[in-house]
Amino acid sequence: MNHSSEKNLREARREYKGEALRKQSMADDPISEFADWLELAEHYHPLDSTAMVLATATPDGQPSARTVLLKHFDQHGLCWYSNSGSEKGAHLAVNPRAALHFYWSAMSRQIRVSGRVEKLPRAIAEEYFHSRPEGSRYSAVASRQSSVVNTREQLETEVENLKRRFSDGNLPCPDDWCGYCLRPDRFEFWQGRENRLHDRIVYIDGDDGWQKQRLAP
């Protein structure tokens, strides 16, 4: 280990002073509660309020996490779009259990969600693909996400080739373009509080619907 680059972060701390979370005043279903939190996050975090960390794992338990953007949600789950040939796509194909994580620092709040991931119907994935800005569509087709590329120029050349080939802008949606939806069975809402005595309210999907519990911070 190179000790000259060692950095001591023990004094890097802040105080969290959010308002109390009360189990009784939180919605009966976590999606409604989530919708309220996201609305507030859009106000406090106008950039990337919908960014969420997606954690997947290989069947033998090696986890991996990366950010994706939430594109829509409803009572059934939280959805994003990606490439099924990517690392996360390969994980989800054999191990559909995954977790999502939001952290909104200005609100001192985090949300953890876990459940099973399903692919959205192809028609929905295609519809979303065609709604994306033109530049993003070319990039998505040119990039076999998570595969090794020798140079950046290789990608740029591929984009230029596609622009020539599909000069009318009618770029077909690639086969590996994919929508995913995590169907939650656990939601945790975390509010940072003074002196690290934080509030945590967890919702667990049980036989009688969602059950709420408070967890120690």
Ligand SMILES: Cc1cc2nc3c(=O)[nH]c(=O)nc-3n(C[C@H](O)[C@H](O)[C@H](O)COP(=O)(O)O)c2cc1C
């Ligand atoms: C703010 C932000 C948003 C992102 N949104 C997406 C997304 O919606 N879909 C996606 O496939 N990758 C998205 N990425 C890129 C992923 O984090 C990641 O690099 C890529 O999906 C490859 O991951 P993998 O190799 O683990 O499959 C985003 C990255 C950032 C930083």
